[in-house]
Amino acid sequence: MVNTPEKPELHWNRKEHDNLILRLAGMWRIGKAIPSSEQVKKEIEGSSDLRRISFDTERLLAWDSSLLTFLVQLEKECRDRAIETDREGLPEGVQRLLNLATAVPAKKDARRTSAKESLLRRVGRQVLDFGHGSMEMLAFIGEAFLALLKLMSGRARFRRSDLFLFMQQSGAQALPIVSLISVLVGLILAFIGAVQLALFGAQIYVASLVGISMIRVMGAVMAGVIMAGRTGAAFAAQLGTMTVNEEIDALTTLGISPMEFLVLPRMLALFFMMPLLCIYADLMGVLGGLIVGVYMLDLNFWEYVNQTRATVALSNFWIGLTHAAVFGILIALSGCLRGMQCGRSASAVGLAATSAVVTGIVSIVVATAIITVICDILGV
Amino acid sequence: MNDSQPVIEVRDLTMAYGSFVLQRDLNFIVKRGDVFIIMGGSGCGKSTLLRHLIGLKAPARGKVLYGDVSFWELDPTERKRMMRGFGVMYQSGALWSSMTLAENISLPLEEYTTLSSRQIDEITALKLALVGLAGFEDYYPAEISGGMRKRAALARAMALDPDILFFDEPSAGLDPISARRLDELILELRDSLGATIIVVTHELASIFAIGNNSVFLDADSKTMIASGDPHRLLTDCEHPTVQNFLTRGQDMRGNGAES
Structure with a gap:
């Protein structure tokens, strides 16, 4: 086809001085270059004596919503200028759909207006929200504590099979990722330490550095961060979906x-599994340091191991385990809290999972700081 | 069956979310053996009213009486004990998705009875058979169709042989035939168990097929505008909103509807 007759076209001419005839031709389909109503608008604006617009659609081959939106905009423009539009010339289907679209006037107060709030009001609301959120969190922790008391008195009810399932999911199944991260963290610590210590010919102390930092905090923190991202988010998503489904x-x-x-089986599962994961992460971290020590610093394998054993006191190990158990409870609580607070939509579940991870990691860091200060005071 | 005995009485109930009042001044009585319909247009607060009746949301004002006990003035432990006498079928079924159908039904039994595990299995199988799902014990809710899920939810609601069964939109999302079967099942349960049944629905077919008492909630005036037998409401009630609703807006008795 030479002329491409499908192309949507728009022409207009005046029949009388106050009547404009729009001639629509070709295929008015979404995806084609639809003429803009702006052109007509300019024409309308140019002539103040225009009273009436009519249509000629004899050469219109096909139409869809693109024609309707064009017409709706045009009619709106015309209404504002008190120009009459004569729908007679339009195809019958178009007329009917236009009638349908204009049958129910837009509800004035239905459209959400983002009312501008003053700064003071916004700050106030944020503070109130924060207070409310803190109260909810406290109430949740209190309830969890009561549930724990009930468990100790042997009256708490949950399914043992759930507990074992969660232990498996949060424990054994997390081993690969914990191995990877811990070995790498061990490697990195050893690497950084080696560069400095080698200046003094004190490479052997890489073993102490890696051993103490991994076993005392880093093993627990790394395992905690992994668990927050892996299990905390999963808990929030599970409980959130359960909320949505009633x-x-x-x-x-x-x-x-x-x-x-x-909540209880999830909390118990993490409480029991986190210390075990922490021990595993400690070992993997020391292994990472060992790799650097043996292959980069040319230390003897047994030399490295003995140095580690000699400098890492048992108290470090216990402190690490305490970290881990606390983190386990914090991660489970933040995951479950966000899951239970979840709104009733799919996006709310996503938000709950995100928020669970953020809450989890923040509380891990804060708890680490607190435990460190306590240890300092106690002198361990 | 004593037909005049009230099972639930709602007095001056006002429901609100924060400062947003959903419905006010609700007063109605549900009698033993009733199939009581809570109806009204979308968003008028039907499901919220149900949540007030089953103990999930406290009223802003007013009372819900079970017999002569004021439900929301009980202390939480007592209320929980009372809630065990209810069976609830939620709009989405709300089967616990991490458990098989059998586990879903047996959980309440394990919690509240001292039956042996063999007896529990037998009861579970019976309840599933009652709703036509015999043999589906080991399926997970995600593995069965929507209609089957609703029926399984009904089986769970019946697990503890409750005196009062609540249904939230039982036939929503079901094809007409499954919906009718469910209606028949509900009637059958009422007749055989002597249970009182409360149904939230806006399906006209169900309303007329099973309901013998009802309350009509209106979203515009924020209160109930009619109550009683839905058949009688159709013939006697003059309120245009009720007429419109019960006739799918095809009522021509001179309320300005054209053609």
Whole structure:
């Protein structure tokens, strides 16, 4: 086809001085170069005596929503200028759809207006939200504590199989990623230390450096961060989805406490598994240091091991384990808290998972600081 | 069956989310053996009313009486005990997705009865058979169709042989035939168990097929505008909103509807 007759076209001419005829031709389809209503608008603006617009669609081959949006905009423009539009010349289907689109006037107060708030108001609201959020968190921690007391008195109800499942998921299945991260952290620590210590010919102290830092805090912190991203997010997403599906409501109406049934096994699983993961991460970190020591610093294998054993006191190990157990509870709590607070939509579940990871990692860092200060005061 | 005995009485109930009042001044009585319909247009607070009745949301004002006990004035432990006498089927089914159908149904039994695990298995199988799902014990909720999920949810709601069964939009998302089967099942349960049944729905077919008492919530005036047998509401109630609703807006009795 030479002329490409499908091309949507728009022409206009005046029949009388106050009547404009729009001639629509070709294929008015989404994706084609649809003429803009702006052109007509300019024409309308140019003539103040225009009273009426009519249409000629004899050569219009096909149309879809693109024609409708063009017409709706045009009509709106015309209404504002008190120009009458004559729908007679339009195809019948178009007329009917236009009638349908204009049948119910836009609800004035339905459209959400983002009302401008003053700074003071915004700050105030943020503070109130923060206070509210803190109260919720405290209430949650309190409830979790009560559930724990119930567990100790042997009256808490949850399924043992759930506990073992969570232990498997958060423990054994996390080993590969914990190995990778811990070995790398060990390597990095050894590497940084080696550069400095080699200046004094004190390469052997790389073993002490890696041993103490991994076993005392870094093993637990790295395992904690991994767990927050892996398990904390998973908990939040699980509980969030259960909230969306009304599964938590279903538990509540049966008189089963979601706190005991859902939160407790997750908390216990992480409480038990985190120290084990921490021991594993410690070993892997020391292994990473060993690799650098033996292959880069030419230290003897046994020399390195003996130096580690000689300098890492057992108290370091216990402190590491304490870190890990605390982190386990914090991660489980933040994951479950965000999951239970979840709104009732898919995006809310995403937000809950994100927020669980952020809360988890922040609380890990804060807890590390607190434990470090306590250890300093106690002199261990 | 004593037909005049009230099971649930709602007095001056006002429901609100924060300062946003959803419905106010609700007053109605559900009698033993009723199939009581809570109806009204979308967003008028039907499901929220249900949440007030089953103990998930406290009223802003007013009372919910079970027999002569004021439900929301009980202390939480007592209320929880009372809630065990309810069976609830949620809109989405709300089966616990990490458990098989059998585990879903047996959980309440394990929690609240001292039955042996063999007896529990037998009861579970029976409940599943009652809703036509015999043999599906080991399926997970995600592995069965929407209609089957609703029926499984019904089986779970019946697990503890409750006196009062609540249904939130039982036939939503079901094809007409499955919806009718579910309606029949609900009637069957009422007749055979002598249970009282509360249904939130806006499906006209269900309303007329099973309901013998109802309350109509209106979103505009924020209160109930009619109550009673839905069939009688259709013939007697003059309120245009109720008429419109019950006739799918095809009522021509001179309320200005054209053609």
